Amino acid sequence: xxxxxxxxxxxAFGALGDAEMLLLRDLAGPVRRLSRGDIxxxxxxxxxxxxxxxxxxxASSIAVGGGGRQMIKVHVPGDMLxxxxxxMQRAPDTITALTDVALSIIELPALGRLFVETPRLAAxxxxxxxxxxxxxxxxxxxxxxxxxxxxxxxxxxDLHRRWLRNDPAAGLVLPLPLTQRAIxxxxxxxxxxVSRVLGRxxxxxxxxxxxxxxxxxxxxxxCDLVALPSRDLQADAAWIPPSAPPNRDRYPRSDGA
Amino acid sequence: xxxxxxxxxxxAFGALGDAEMLLLRDLAGPVRRLSRGDIxxxxxxxxxxxxxxxxxxxASSIAVGGGGRQMIKVHVPGDMLxxxxxxMQRAPDTITALTDVALSIIELPALGRLFVETPRLAAxxxxxxxxxxxxxxxxxxxxxxxxxxxxxxxxxxDLHRRWLRNDPAAGLVLPLPLTQRAIxxxxxxxxxxVSRVLGRxxxxxxxxxxxxxxxxxxxxxxCDLVALPSRDLQADAAWIPPSAPPNRDRYPRSDGA
DNA sequence: CGACTTCTTGAGGAGACTCAAGGGTGGTGG
DNA sequence: CCACCACCCTTGAGTCTCCTCAAGAAGTCG
Numbered sequence: 328x329x330x331x332x333x334x335x336x337x338x339a340f341g342a343l344g345d346a347e348m349l350l351l352r353d354l355a356g357p358v359r360r361l362s363r364g365d366i367x368x369x370x371x372x373x374x375x376x377x378x379x380x381x382x383x384x385x386a387s388s389i390a391v392g393g394g395g396r397q398m399i400k401v402h403v404p405g406d407m408l409x410x411x412x413x414x415m416q417r418a419p420d421t422i423t424a425l426t427d428v429a430l431s432i433i434e435l436p437a438l439g440r441l442f443v444e445t446p447r448l449a450a451x452x453x454x455x456x457x458x459x460x461x462x463x464x465x466x467x468x469x470x471x472x473x474x475x476x477x478x479x480x481x482x483x484x485d486l487h488r489r490w491l492r493n494d495p496a497a498g499l500v501l502p503l504p505l506t507q508r509a510i511x512x513x514x515x516x517x518x519x520x521v522s523r524v525l526g527r528x529x530x531x532x533x534x535x536x537x538x539x540x541x542x543x544x545x546x547x548x549x550c551d552l553v554a555l556p557s558r559d560l561q562a563d564a565a566w567i568p569p570s571a572p573p574n575r576d577r578y579p580r581s582d583g584a
Numbered sequence: 585x586x587x588x589x590x591x592x593x594x595x596a597f598g599a600l601g602d603a604e605m606l607l608l609r610d611l612a613g614p615v616r617r618l619s620r621g622d623i624x625x626x627x628x629x630x631x632x633x634x635x636x637x638x639x640x641x642x643a644s645s646i647a648v649g650g651g652g653r654q655m656i657k658v659h660v661p662g663d664m665l666x667x668x669x670x671x672m673q674r675a676p677d678t679i680t681a682l683t684d685v686a687l688s689i690i691e692l693p694a695l696g697r698l699f700v701e702t703p704r705l706a707a708x709x710x711x712x713x714x715x716x717x718x719x720x721x722x723x724x725x726x727x728x729x730x731x732x733x734x735x736x737x738x739x740x741x742d743l744h745r746r747w748l749r750n751d752p753a754a755g756l757v758l759p760l761p762l763t764q765r766a767i768x769x770x771x772x773x774x775x776x777x778v779s780r781v782l783g784r785x786x787x788x789x790x791x792x793x794x795x796x797x798x799x800x801x802x803x804x805x806x807c808d809l810v811a812l813p814s815r816d817l818q819a820d821a822a823w824i825p826p827s828a829p830p831n832r833d834r835y836p837r838s839d840g841a
Numbered sequence: 842c843g844a845c846t847t848c849t850t851g852a853g854g855a856g857a858c859t860c861a862a863g864g865g866t867g868g869t870g871g
Numbered sequence: 872c873c874a875c876c877a878c879c880c881t882t883g884a885g886t887c888t889c890c891t892c893a894a895g896a897a898g899t900c901g
Contacts, residue, residue, distance in 0.1 A: 340671070374818065389725040392811040397725040411721060414597070414714035416816045419721060435823035442707045443825045446699040449706050453699075456713045457671035463720035464668060464676060468646040468654040470727040471772025475857070507880065515728025520857055522881055538866095538879080554649040559673045561631065566692035568700045732889070764848065777889055779849060795847080795898090 332405040332493055333379060333431075339492075340454045341563045344570025347448045350441060355379050355431035367408065367422040367430070374412035376432055380404050383428030384504055387420045388512060398512040400462075401425070401505070403489050407433075410456065426504050446568045454567075458560065465555060470515050473553075475524045478514040481553045483534060483541055499543040506538070589662040589750055590636060590688075596749075597711045598820045601827025604705045607698060612636050612688035620761075624665065624679040624687070631669035633689055637661050640685030641761055644677045645769060655769040657719070658682070658762070660746050664690075667713065683761050703825045711824075715817065722812060727772050730810075732781045735771040738810045740791060740798055756800040763795070 334351060337343060343351065358381060361367060367378065370390060380402050387408070388398040399420060402408060408430070412418040442449045462485070469481045483503075490501045507525070511518045529535050533549055535542045543549065591608060594600060600608065615638060618624060624635060627647060637659050644665070645655040656677060659665060665687070669675040699706045719742070726738045740760075747758045764782070768775045786792050790806055792799045800806065 370813075387721075389721060391725055391729045395729055397728040399721050399724055411714045411717040413821070414711045414718060414818055416818050417813075419718045419813070419815065435821070439707070439823040439825050442703040442710075446703065446706065449703065449710070450696070450699045453706070453710055453713065454671045456710065456717065457668045460668040460713065460717055460720060461671060461676045463717060463724060464644075464646060464656050466724050467656055467720060467727060468648055470724060471654040472648045472652055506878090508878095517858060518880085519859085519882090522879095523857095526881080556628075556674075556676070558676065561671055561673050564670070564692070566696040568696050763846085765846095774890060775848085776850090776891080779847095780889095783849080 332381070335405045335492060336407070336455050337448070337451045339560050339562065340451050341447070341567050342570075343451075344447070346570060347445050347451075350445050350448060354433055354437050354441060356434060356437075358429050358431050360429050361424045361427070363424055363426050365424045367424060367428075368412075368418055370418055370421045372418045374409065374415060374418050376434055377410060377413075377438070378408040378422070379431040379433060380406050380408055381429040381431060384425040385422055385428055385430075386425050386509070386513075387422050389420050396421075396512050397515065398509060399466075401486060401513065403486075404493055407455070410459075425509070447570055450567045454561070454564075461558065465558075468555075475514070475516055475520055476528065477553055478516070479510070479521070479524055479528065480533070480549050481555065482510070482513060483536075483543065484549060484553060487541075487543065499546065500540055501543075502540045503536070504539055589638070592662045592749060593664070593712050594705070594708045596817050596819065597708050598704070598824050599827075600708075601704070603827060604702050604708075607702050607705060611690055611694045611698060613691055613694070615686055615688050617686050618681045618684070620681055620683050622681045624681060624685075625669075625675055627675055627678045629675045631666065631672060631675050633691055634667060634670075634695070635665040635679070636688040636690060637663050637665055638686040638688060641682040642679055642685055642687075643682050643766070643770075644679050646677050653678075653769055654772065655766060657723075658743060658770065660743075661750055664712070667716075682766070704827055707824045711818070711821075718815065722815075725812070732771070732773055732777055733785065734810055735773070736767070736778070736781055736785065737790070737806050738812065739767070739770060740793075740800065741806060741810060744798075744800065756803065758798055758800075759796060760793070760798045761796055 333355065334343060334348075337347075337351065367385060382404050385402045385408060386398050387400050387402070388396045390396050408422055409418070411420070413435075441452070465481075465485075469478055473481065486503060487499075487501055491497055505513070507521045508518045510516075510525075511521045514521065516524075525536050533545050533552075535544065590612065591600060591605075594604075594608065616635075624642060639661050642659045642663075642665060643655055644657050644659070645653045647653050665679050666675070668677070670692075698709070722738075722742075726735055730738065743760060744756075744758055748754055762770070764778045765775045767773075767782075768778045771778065773781075782793050790802050790809075792801065
């Protein structure tokens with residue numbers, strides 16, 4: 328299950344060959360375990376490594392003027408953490424552990440080898456980043472144009488969809504270890520208002536959100552409320568390079584000419 | 585100048601070798617010219633090509649329930665258009681021409697060759713996408729946590745910064761062909777409120793925004809107001825593969841095994 | 842010149858915020 | 872074992888930002 332989750336994001340866009348499977352397994356270094364509340368990487372830190380979330384929940388957030396913060400995204404197992412920071416000298420976001428977590432460390436030279444040795448894997452990684460961009464675009468649309476109730480429902484539906492990808496057997500109850508303060512930081516609201524709106528959602532029988540898990544009572548009604556298109560992933564696009572032949576070293580490694 | 589703008593986003597992350605320059609020039613196909621207001625690609629269209637903006641301004645937007653829309657981003661020359669859609673079966677956003685524009689069409693097989701033949705270029709393209717993600721993250725933070733005045737100022741500063749990259753000699757006056765309705769769609773506000781807040785910014789001597797251009801009167805004060813970190817790009821990261829040797833065809837093309 | 846879009850300004854209303862108080866829960870230490 | 876503290880959730884009252892509706896001025900294109 329652990330190793331399956333590590334590849335689920337990749338294989339959504341195309342099958343992995345032996346060479347890719349091998350390199351993907353080598354990509355991830357030692358596993359590190361952290362406790363709830365720990366900071367995995369802070370804003371301003373050097374961007375010298377990536378993380379692959381193995382189990383547990385983490386979140387990425389940006390501090391804004393005056394002690395507040397905007398939470399950008401909640402991560403589920405299989406997500407790669409810290410990638411946007413590669414473009415910057417210093418990390419743009421803080422990554423915190425929402426629960427006890429296990430993550431693999433990915434060193435950057437391994438990423439360089441991925442681009443040289445398995446162009447197919449590089450293209451799939453590129454597509455994962457495009458998917459992340461679309462998710463951020465939808466978030467911009469929601470934050471810019473939706474009221475509090477729609478924002479909260481959109482949040483639940485998004486997390487439900489992503490949770491189902493890791494565990495297709497999961498039903499309408501999903502674990503979601505967020506305090507209402509964290510939910511407010513995600514939705515761009517205040518904790519007080521989150522409490523009120525969740526109360527209304529509960530009262531109308533649409534969903535119930537205890538401290539640790541959400542139960543979706545009326546999925547169709549919720550989808551209706553949010554009214555965002557379904558965003559089907561592009562599986563197996565024709566332009567993606569085919570699996571590389573199994574022998575290595577057709578290209579020089581990045582450390583030797 | 586045209587060809588310089590086409591490479592400026594790439595070379596921000598590392599120098600381009602001869603092989604990369606060649607492939608990058610071959611990447612872009614025929615130039616297409618469109619008029620102000622034309623739709624380059626609509627939401628739901630097939631995602632079978634990309635565009636490289638040569639001159640003029642375009643914007644990407646998402647329709648939201650009830651006739652409204654959220655504008656995601658304004659593009660300047662040198663930006664690649666349509667990339668997020670690669671991950672989806674149908675385009676998630678509508679790309680419209682804000683002015684008369686010229687753009688090169690990039691067919692997807694050329695993108696596949698880029699990943700196979702020039703891993704360095706692929707890695708740079710990957711980094712451009714990460715930069716776009718960071719810009720979207722900052723936008724999420726602004727929309728989630730900032731009031732109307734800060735949103736507008738953040739918008740101006742972002743566009744000013746990106747405009748300077750193409751024309752380092754540009755001063756504090758930048759062309760910005762957006763109606764107040766478009767500004768409202770960008771900032772997640774209503775046109776009425778945009779008019780009011782721009783009036784206040786003008787009254788306080790911070791900036792003036794006519795229909796076609798913005799003049800920044802007090803840059804330090806505006807930066808102070810927004811208070812987002814500076815986001816220095818990571819130039820020439822060590823993990824990026826070196827330039828490929830000039831001969832081609834070390835890897836099979838994607839059309840032959 | 843007329844039709845259209847754009848910008849401005851006013852008045853009233855709604856959604857979300859602030860401040861504040863009270864109850865519940867979990868963890869810590871005496 | 873219990874007292875205490877810290878955090879979390881809830882609910883109320885008042886305020887403010889931003890929205891809606893509306894009308895008029897200014898500019899643009901056919």
